[in-house]
Amino acid sequence: MIRRRVTPAGDIIVTLLTPQGKIKAIARGGVRGPLASRLNLFHHVGVQLYQTPQADLGTVQQAVLEGALPRLAEPERYAFAHLMAELADALFQEGEFSAQAFELFAGALRGVSHQPDPEWVALVMSYKLLGLAGFVPQTARCARCGTADPAHPDPLGGQLLCVACASLPAYPPQSLEFLRNVVRRSVRASMDMPVPEEQRPALWRALERFVTVQVGNVQSWRQLVPHVAAVPA
Amino acid sequence: MIRRRVTPAGDIIVTLLTPQGKIKAIARGGVRGPLASRLNLFHHVGVQLYQTPQADLGTVQQAVLEGALPRLAEPERYAFAHLMAELADALFQEGEFSAQAFELFAGALRGVSHQPDPEWVALVMSYKLLGLAGFVPQTARCARCGTADPAHPDPLGGQLLCVACASLPAYPPQSLEFLRNVVRRSVRASMDMPVPEEQRPALWRALERFVTVQVGNVQSWRQLVPHVAAVPA
Amino acid sequence: MKYPPSLVGLIRELSRLPGIGPKSAQRLAFHLFDQPREDIERLAGALLSAKRDLHTCPVCFNITDAERCDVCSDPARDQNVICVVEEPGDVIAIERSGEYRGLYHVLHGVLSPMNGVGPERLHIRPLLPRVQEGQEVILATGTTVEGDATALYLQRLLEPLGAVVSRIAYGLPVGGALEYADEVTLGRALTGRQRVSQPPASPLPRRDDEDGQGGSVPVPTPR
Amino acid sequence: MKYPPSLVGLIRELSRLPGIGPKSAQRLAFHLFDQPREDIERLAGALLSAKRDLHTCPVCFNITDAERCDVCSDPARDQNVICVVEEPGDVIAIERSGEYRGLYHVLHGVLSPMNGVGPERLHIRPLLPRVQEGQEVILATGTTVEGDATALYLQRLLEPLGAVVSRIAYGLPVGGALEYADEVTLGRALTGRQRVSQPPASPLPRRDDEDGQGGSVPVPTPR
Amino acid sequence: MKYPPSLVGLIRELSRLPGIGPKSAQRLAFHLFDQPREDIERLAGALLSAKRDLHTCPVCFNITDAERCDVCSDPARDQNVICVVEEPGDVIAIERSGEYRGLYHVLHGVLSPMNGVGPERLHIRPLLPRVQEGQEVILATGTTVEGDATALYLQRLLEPLGAVVSRIAYGLPVGGALEYADEVTLGRALTGRQRVSQPPASPLPRRDDEDGQGGSVPVPTPR
Amino acid sequence: MKYPPSLVGLIRELSRLPGIGPKSAQRLAFHLFDQPREDIERLAGALLSAKRDLHTCPVCFNITDAERCDVCSDPARDQNVICVVEEPGDVIAIERSGEYRGLYHVLHGVLSPMNGVGPERLHIRPLLPRVQEGQEVILATGTTVEGDATALYLQRLLEPLGAVVSRIAYGLPVGGALEYADEVTLGRALTGRQRVSQPPASPLPRRDDEDGQGGSVPVPTPR
Ligand SMILES: [Zn+2]
Ligand SMILES: [Zn+2]
Ligand SMILES: [Zn+2]
Ligand SMILES: [Zn+2]
Ligand SMILES: [Zn+2]
Ligand SMILES: [Zn+2]
Structure with missing residues (x-):
């Protein structure tokens, strides 16, 4: 479940990312019954939907809890979980079949919930989700002039610039290695090579720029990810 | 609320004693919603009923809790509360207007809940409820032969027998005084003159016999009131 | 026709x-x-x-087709806790929650004198010899008046045996909003609130289980 | 037409x-x-x-038409407890339960980064100077993930101030049957169970308030 | 508070x-x-x-902000049919069905002696001068007892004026199954059934409108 | 477990x-x-x-335990009308309405090519020899698209046999308000409306049956 909203009438409107694609549905009067417990943010639920041709929203008839990740409510994990959910919501469209997106997203939430370094999970998984949706940052050539092997931050588009186009010092080698390879290589490999914490704010800024330019506005990180909150909007 | 039954479909069927008389109603699917909390045994609730001419049971639309008496669940009070509720259910009919019955019953439950001697409350209030419903034990004359001023237990009908008809020794003076006056005098007066505990088993036996003969079978005391349980059925 | x-x-x-x-x-x-x-x-x-084929387990009165039920005959279950429930269906509900690894005892009803159900009609007597000094007994009867009365009755029987008697929590269901809770439940959720901060004096390490509340202690009720 | x-x-x-x-x-x-x-x-x-006429109380952010709200200006309320809720409607719900006599603090929302709601959008900062060493703060946000996250966030802020921080109870609603409870809530009702028997060693007198559970202590979670 | x-x-x-x-x-x-x-x-x-701004149209008593309502002032509407309804909302419901192009008359109620509503409380009198010999008046009051009574009352008034009086059909709603219909409605659906085959003798060309039922003729009720 | x-x-x-x-x-x-x-x-x-014991009646395909069903073997039933329904349960529903005294024919389904149900899967063929010239056949399949399609299919088969074919009425259920009817049903209720006034020219005595609608004649659809 990536979104949940309760209407004043006591209905719960949910957005679910499923192996069959993204689905929006309503649980009528749900807030008063047992569905309220199952239809919780970030829960993994099996739902039975009733869809009539007339109505635009399917109705949740039944929901079975497959897994809850209560640690996502902890302050140091909560914002990252929101970022994952909001990214998934922005990247995948309704009616689009994507078992892979579901698996990746579920893995991201599990990682943010259980790993000792949830920030690193969020960075890696954000790039993986973007890659799966077809948004791959250009790393081989300068985003402005096309020169090969750029190494400097692109403060506008979140990609890479050559030394001539850049106004900021080059990325440290670990960050550069990460940006060049994260989309292609396995999650496990990226997880095993975390970038030092002091280099991460620059990576978050790059990711924020890239997503904002390529995908659109995402609210989560502006609010809670500490490194990004410092960025002037 | 004097009875509550949950059907396998999750409906709650309740019997309520109200100032407008006894009412039976159903709360559809109630066990899954907030009605379950309010429609609890011995709760004092305000309900909004929807009654269609076709259906035999009204439907509970809303219920507001006016008062709960959680101490009635304590072992030394619980059976007496059941006895009061069962007596009220047996004594008052549906459609019969009785604000007095409601007040008396509500007072009985409050007394059983709060008084240090719930057994005495139950004995007094049982006779008062019986009296209100028109069941007054004959105490001026022997229940068998009509002789004046009987003083001996009537093991069959729970009234009083003269020395000639009796097979048991006479009641002690306090018990006799109680049986002769309880229906007429105020509850407060009876409460201020409790019969000693060792005399009560005989009074319970008399009450049990009287109710069984006059009103019908009442289950509660056979199960839990310790003095009566000893009586061979 | x-x-x-x-x-x-x-x-x-x-x-x-x-x-x-x-x-x-x-x-x-x-x-x-x-x-x-x-x-x-x-x-x-x-x-x-x-x-x-089916009958009740002679130990815990759960439904089984074997001599003893699957829980009673599983040595991996925690023998030090017994969860007392009203009906066999409750065992299934608790097992589905995945939060319990101990034993059960099924009463097959609740105390209800007006329906003629006294203690002797429930499987209460065979529970007593199962309870050892220091063992925990969780009273998981329903949160109705009948369930409460049955729990209180059992509590009085079990305390003298030296059992650690506990009652399942009353409170808000998961996913609930205060606005939609009825006032009785909300009142219980407040009085039953659990301390989540560490008591300053006692230097006990806070338990870190996944719901972040396991090590909580109750706080006195404000009135 | x-x-x-x-x-x-x-x-x-x-x-x-x-x-x-x-x-x-x-x-x-x-x-x-x-x-x-x-x-x-x-x-x-x-x-x-x-x-x-209506605006928020400058102390607790409840709705009022006066300089301070009715609760904040009532000296008979227990000044030693603050109950933190999401919305003004929650204050009414709690008042209706009749189980609470302390003060309130209304956040006007819950943390929800994906809806752009961070701590600075809630009335969190003005809560801190209200909290004294040893005072109790009841976190009564909803039992959703967002309510939990907000409660955990506040807990971290309030513990260093020496507050006794508590969370409303998760559990079965009053009048509930185990069979109809969802498995998540049932799990919480089990882990949050409260000890009702007196601990044999400690000779503390059992509190005798009307729900018979006030003096309970939590018991360790069996797994 | x-x-x-x-x-x-x-x-x-x-x-x-x-x-x-x-x-x-x-x-x-x-x-x-x-x-x-x-x-x-x-x-x-x-x-x-x-x-x-709003008031009732002086002709048909529909709601309008003009001198006459939008239907009454539209010359393209079929002036030869008047559909009598209970409430202004019914006009909107019928317009939404798209099956009607005539005029309306809004009674603003139904006969209900028990609630003190007699004919003089409804806009019945102004209907009469609107009705011409040979004009059709559709009685589209609800299918309740009150709606039926009002329709019968109007029928008696309108027949002497030479109007062709008709009543909306009782029957099964579209998408219905017999099994789920109540027996009263089912009875009405049977007695109100419409002939769909061409009467063999009469050489009238069958009308071919899109619901295949326009040219139907009723058949005598079998008992 | x-x-x-x-x-x-x-x-x-x-x-x-x-x-x-x-x-x-x-x-x-x-x-x-x-x-x-x-x-x-x-x-x-x-x-x-x-x-x-149970099987279908060889004549009408209703459920029976006898050689022929109770309706088919009852000479008091009106042999001149056959009501065609989808399922045996529909027979019970119609009998309960008390408005019908004729015979039945149970199709055991509706045409539904998507589910592989063609005419040969329904009991249609044995219906044909039962239908006499001038006899009425009421098509009482459901008012769903499949029910309509089945009714139209039967109409085409039965008309050449000289049957008077009729269809149960579409319309508002008894006790209904226009405001709550869906627009499709409301449209059908309007187009299927029945004349209740006597045609002025024809001096036929109006039938006076208890629903006041038996002698009605349909009126042309206004558009
Ligand atoms: Zn460049
Ligand atoms: Zn005598
Ligand atoms: Zn067992
Ligand atoms: Zn205030
Ligand atoms: Zn008009
Ligand atoms: Zn037959």
């Missing part, structure tokens, strides 16, 4: 089932009429063999 | 109200058309004067 | 609206408190200007 | 019944466990003997 007696008979038997009204019974009967003979025979067979 | 613009306008404004769909808005509009002019004027007046 | 009078007043006014109970009214009031001043003013304005 | 196989088997068989989900099946199974052996045996027996 008169209906065939065996149709009428089937509808009557079906409508005795709880939650099946006369109209559903009729629909069920017509549905069954359309099914192949083998399916009907399998259903009838399942009914008969369930009745023949 | 075209509808009159002022009818259309009224229906549009009414259907903006939460929980009122286009069909109800239409029914409401026709109903209002039938009412006497004074009733309509009274409704319009009530809307305008509510908007004019 | 006492609530501010303007909050209480708003909740009271809102809970007078049909279909809005005290709890919804409270929720609405809190919602409105959170809205910007302009939105509240727009809602209050819409209420007042609807009350000021 | 593993559940006993015969319990699992019973739950599985029960949850195959229409309208019984896994949770109800479980509740039913526990309920049955508590019943005396004789009750279970009577239910199983009813299932088996219904399956053994």
Whole structure:
């Protein structure tokens, strides 16, 4: 479940990312019954939907809890979980079949919930989700002039610039290695090579720029990810 | 609320004693919603009923809790509360207007809940409820032969027998005084003159016999009131 | 028009089932009429063999087809906790929650004098010899007045045996909003609140289980 | 057929109200058309004067028309407990339960980064100077993930101030049967169970308040 | 805790609206408190200007803000049929069905002696001069007992005027199954059945409109 | 915990019944466990003997345990009308309405190419020899698209046989309000309206049956 909203009438409107694609549905009067417990943010639920041709929203008839990740409510994990959910919501469209997106997203939430370094999970998984949706940052050539092997931050588009186009010092080698390879290589490999914490704010800024330019506005990180909150909007 | 039954479909069927008389109603699917909390045994609730001419049971639309008496669940009070509720259910009919019955019953439950001697409350209030419903034990004359001023237990009908008809020794003076006056005098007066505990088993036996003969079978005391349980059925 | 007696008979038997009204019974009967003979025979067979094979476990009174039930005969279950429930269905509900690894005791009812159910009608007596000094007994009867009364009754019986007696928590269901909670439940959720901060004096390490509340301690009720 | 613009306008404004769909808005509009002019004027007046008179209390952010709200200005309320809730409606719900006599603090929302709600959008900062060493703060946000996250966030802020931080109880609603509880709530009701028997060693007298559970202590979670 | 009078007043006014109970009214009031001043003013304005601008059409008693309503002043509507309905909302319902191009007459109620509604309380008298010899009047009051009584009353009044009086059909709703229909409706659906085959003798060409039923003729009721 | 196989088997068989989900099946199974052996045996027996004794009537395909069904073998029924329905349950529904005294024909389904149900899968062929010149055939299939398609298909087959073919009425259910009817049904209720006034020219005595609609004639659809 990536979104949940309760209407004043006591209905719960949910957005679910499923192996069959993204689905929006309503649980009528749900807030008063047992569905309220199952239809919780970030829960993994099996739902039975009733869809009539007339109505635009399917109705949740039944929901079975497959897994809850209560640690996502902890302050140091909560914002990252929101970022994952909001990214998934922005990247995948309704009616689009994507078992892979579901698996990746579920893995991201599990990682943010259980790993000792949830920030690193969020960075890696954000790039993986973007890659799966077809948004791959250009790393081989300068985003402005096309020169090969750029190494400097692109403060506008979140990609890479050559030394001539850049106004900021080059990325440290670990960050550069990460940006060049994260989309292609396995999650496990990226997880095993975390970038030092002091280099991460620059990576978050790059990711924020890239997503904002390529995908659109995402609210989560502006609010809670500490490194990004410092960025002037 | 004097009875509550949950059907396998999750409906709650309740019997309520109200100032407008006894009412039976159903709360559809109630066990899954907030009605379950309010429609609890011995709760004092305000309900909004929807009654269609076709259906035999009204439907509970809303219920507001006016008062709960959680101490009635304590072992030394619980059976007496059941006895009061069962007596009220047996004594008052549906459609019969009785604000007095409601007040008396509500007072009985409050007394059983709060008084240090719930057994005495139950004995007094049982006779008062019986009296209100028109069941007054004959105490001026022997229940068998009509002789004046009987003083001996009537093991069959729970009234009083003269020395000639009796097979048991006479009641002690306090018990006799109680049986002769309880229906007429105020509850407060009876409460201020409790019969000693060792005399009560005989009074319970008399009450049990009287109710069984006059009103019908009442289950509660056979199960839990310790003095009566000893009586061979 | 008169209906065939065996149709009428089937509808009557079906409508005795709880939650099946006369109209559903009729629909069920017509549905069954359309099914192949083998399916009907399998259903009838399942009914008969369930009745023949199943009985209550002599230890915990859960339903079983073996000498002892699956929980009682599983040495991996925590023998130091017994969870007392009203009905066999409650065992299934608790097992599904995945939060419990101890033993059970099924009462097969709650105390209800006005329905003629006293302690002797419930499987209370066989619970007592199962309880050891220091063992925990969780009273997981329903949160109705009847369930509360049964729990209080058991508490009085079990305390003298030296058992650690506990009651399942009253409170807000998961996913709930205060605005939609009824006032009785909300009141219990407040009085039953649990301390989540560490008591400053005691230097006990806070337990870090996944719900972040396991190490909580209750706080006095403000009035 | 075209509808009159002022009818259309009224229906549009009414259907903006939460929980009122286009069909109800239409029914409401026709109903209002039938009412006497004074009733309509009274409704319009009530809307305008509510908007004019009401504001949030500068101390607790509850809704009030006075300088301070009714709770903050009542010296009889227990000044030693603050109950933190999401919305002004929650204050009413808790007051209705009759189980609470302390102060409130209304956040006006829950942390929800994906909806752009961070701590600075909630009335969290003004809570901190209200909290004294040893004072109790009850975190009564909803039992959703968002409510939990907000409670955990506040807990981290309030512990260093020496506050006794507590969380409303998760569990079975009053009147509930285990069979009808969802498995998540049932799990919480089990892990949050409260000890009802007296610990044999400690000779503390059992508190005897009317729900018979106030003096309970939590027990370790069996797995 | 006492609530501010303007909050209480708003909740009271809102809970007078049909279909809005005290709890919804409270929720609405809190919602409105959170809205910007302009939105509240727009809602209050819409209420007042609807009350000021709207009145009933002097011809058909539909709601309008003009001298005559949009239907009455549209020469393209079929002037030869008048559909009599209970309420202005019914006009909207029929217009939405797209199956009707004639005129309307809104009674603003049904006969209900028990509620003190006699013919003089309904807009019946102004209907009579509108009805010409040979014109069709469709009685589209509800299918309740009151709606039927009102229709029969009108029928008696209109027949002497030479009107072709008709009644909307009773029957199964579209998408219905016999099994789920109540027996009264099912009975009406049977007695009101329409002939769909061409009468063999009469050489009238069968009308071929899209529902295949326009040219049907009724058949005598078998008993 | 593993559940006993015969319990699992019973739950599985029960949850195959229409309208019984896994949770109800479980509740039913526990309920049955508590019943005396004789009750279970009577239910199983009813299932088996219904399956053994019941079959479809060779004439009308209604359910019966006799050579011919109760309607077909009743000479008092009106032999001049046949009402065609989808399912045996529809016969019961119509009988309950008390408005019909003729014969039946049960199709055991509707045309539904998508589900592989063509005319040959329904009991259509045996209907044809039952229909005489001038006899009425009421098409009382449901008012769904499939029911309509089946009715139209039968109409084409039956017209050449000289049958008077009719269709049950579409319209508002008894007790309905226009406002709550969907627009499709409302449209059908309007186009299917029935003339209730006497045609002025024709001096036919108006039939005076209790619903006041038996002698009605349809009126042309205004557009
Ligand atoms: Zn460049
Ligand atoms: Zn005598
Ligand atoms: Zn066992
Ligand atoms: Zn305040
Ligand atoms: Zn007009
Ligand atoms: Zn037949």
